[in-house]
Amino acid sequence: MIALDDVSKCYPNGAYALRDLDLRIETGEFAFLVGSSGAGKSTLIRLLVRDELPTTGRVRVDGADVAKLKGSAVSKLRQRVGVVFQDFKLLPQRTVAENVEFALLVTGHTGRKEAEAAEHALSLVGLAHRRHHFPRELSGGEQQRTAIARALVSHPRLVIADEPTGNLDPVTSWEIIKLLVRVNELGTTLVIATHNADIVNALRRRVIHLDHGRIVRDEREGQYAA
Amino acid sequence: MRRLAFVVAAAWQGFWRNPAMSVASTLTVALMLVLATFFAITNRGLQQAVALLEQKVELVLYLEDSARPTEILALKSRIEADPAVQSVAFISKEQAIERLRQATERSRDLALGELDNNPLPASLEVKLARAQEAGRLASTLRREEGLGVVSEIVDNPAVVDNLLTITRVLSIGGIAVLVMMLLVTLFVIVNTIRIAVTARRDEIEIMRLVGASDRLIRWPFILEGMLVGAFGAVLALTAIGAGAPAVADALTQFAGIVPLDFSPVFLAQLGGAVFGFALLVGAAGAGWSVRAHLTA
Known part of the structure; x- marks a missing residue:
């Protein structure tokens, strides 16, 4: 699903965010990305959704070399990858339902079937009753659940979550993680970048530890700290 | 077809769900259009006066x-x-x-x-x-x-030469001032829309990350810019229509010899020009402003 070959990312100021990364994440896997702030987790995620391009090396996502994608192919890649962010990134002027439907609309499909899909995704995250509310009227957890519904609605084969619990209290964090675990159990590849040691230690899934842009640890059933 | 419906609906929602920004932009557009229209009318009076002098x-x-x-x-x-x-x-x-x-x-x-x-x-x-x-x-x-x-x-010959010099200066000067005024109007309107778009750059980023094509992101903003232009033009033309008789009376008294022509044809042309200018500038300003955030 994800294949990085000798990938480095160097910013114009000469600082390396990622250095000589080799990484494989297979279809259906569940992997945590851990490491201190500035270790390169967010840069790695930006490379996976082609928000940025690698300086050297090759990044392949779902079979596509992201650097070779142009124009609408970039949009197509992003439509296949569901992304969940720490700050939710919901469209503030759109209702919960509209935010979720937007992810389908960009694929060019809108209709009764899609509205039903949005409805289904919202009930999956337990937010069907909030469908006509605006993001500002929701709690942090509800906003994140909306974002997850949006990430799931187009049935992506890969979901990437960047600090999905960073802005949430412990109880809400667990709700969100349980939701993501269910998503993975349904067959979707899941990559979660997180600082939340409790969650990583409790789930005992694959842990990829980044430090100063390099992978320093990659364990099948890892802990947050070595 | 459905995408078109989405684009139209998104533009409409974008306008009404950001009321403060929309009202500020629309008022700015309206004020600038009133100002530019005033100069256009004044220039027309001037050109007519020049023609009268030459007669x-x-x-x-x-x-x-x-x-x-x-x-x-x-x-x-x-x-x-x-x-x-x-x-x-x-x-x-x-x-x-x-x-x-x-x-x-x-x-x-x-x-x-x-x-x-x-x-x-x-x-x-x-x-x-x-x-x-x-x-x-x-x-x-x-x-x-x-x-x-x-x-x-x-x-x-001396009088005619002097007269022709004066009318030429007035004529070219009037057009120059009008052109400058139009440029100022253009600049202010485009910048106002640019500020409104920049305030929503997060929205543009989110749309990109969810996989929206540039076109799908750009067109609602362009339509919204046209909406701002259209509302601004309607507001400006209403204000001008309400104020015109009083101003025309004052002008006629002030410069009684100049037969200011406010024929329906001229007024229709003026209205059309103001409306078209506002639509075009609104669309182009928005398209250009969004572009900056798409390539970023």
């Missing part, structure tokens, strides 16, 4: 008392054949003295009634279609002097 340029050919009507008529049609000439009027000796009588009626100290015979000559008054050609025409006609029909030709 005042005329040549007078004084005729010999002995000239025969056939000779006068032949000369008249020769002059009328010149493309620079708008019209030629024959003023007989009687008409000339009558004009003088009327002109002196208010000053009783001039006692025209005591004249035994009419000392004034008949004349041809030549009105020009193109004031710039007064000099050429005068020198051509001067060849007629002393041939038994024309006794004297009166033109005022």
Whole structure:
């Protein structure tokens, strides 16, 4: 699903965010990305959704070399990858339902079937009753659940979550993680970048530890700290 | 089709769900359009005044008392054949003295009634279609002097030259000011829309990350820009329509000799131009502003 070959990312100021990364994440896997702030987790995620391009090396996502994608192919890649962010990134002027439907609309499909899909995704995250509310009227957890519904609605084969619990209290964090675990159990590849040691230690899934842009640890059933 | 519906709905929602920004942009657009329209109308008045001044340029050919009507008529049609000439009027000796009588009626100290015979000559008054050609025409006609029909030709080359200089300066100056005003309007409107778009750059980023194509992101903003332009134009035209009669009255009193023409045709053209300008600038401004965030 994800294949990085000798990938480095160097910013114009000469600082390396990622250095000589080799990484494989297979279809259906569940992997945590851990490491201190500035270790390169967010840069790695930006490379996976082609928000940025690698300086050297090759990044392949779902079979596509992201650097070779142009124009609408970039949009197509992003439509296949569901992304969940720490700050939710919901469209503030759109209702919960509209935010979720937007992810389908960009694929060019809108209709009764899609509205039903949005409805289904919202009930999956337990937010069907909030469908006509605006993001500002929701709690942090509800906003994140909306974002997850949006990430799931187009049935992506890969979901990437960047600090999905960073802005949430412990109880809400667990709700969100349980939701993501269910998503993975349904067959979707899941990559979660997180600082939340409790969650990583409790789930005992694959842990990829980044430090100063390099992978320093990659364990099948890892802990947050070595 | 559904995407079109989405784009239209998104533009409409974008406008109404950001009320503060939309109202601020619309008012700015309206104010700038009122200002630009005011300059456009003023410039039109100016150009009409200039045309009126240039119409005042005329040549007078004084005729010999002995000239025969056939000779006068032949000369008249020769002059009328010149493309620079708008019209030629024959003023007989009687008409000339009558004009003088009327002109002196208010000053009783001039006692025209005591004249035994009419000392004034008949004349041809030549009105020009193109004031710039007064000099050429005068020198051509001067060849007629002393041939038994024309006794004297009166033109005022110095006055005509001065007048033409003044009208040229006014005409070009008016257009220059109008062009500058349009540029200022363009600049302010585009910048206002740019601020409104920049305030929503997060929205653009989110759309990109969810996989929206550039086109799908850009068009709602472009339509929204046109909506701002359209509302601004309607507001501006309403304000102008409400204020125009009062301003026109004041202008007519101030410059009574200038026949300001506010014909329905002119008003329709002006309204159309303001509306079209606002739509175009709104769309282009928004498209350009979004582009900056798409390539970033």
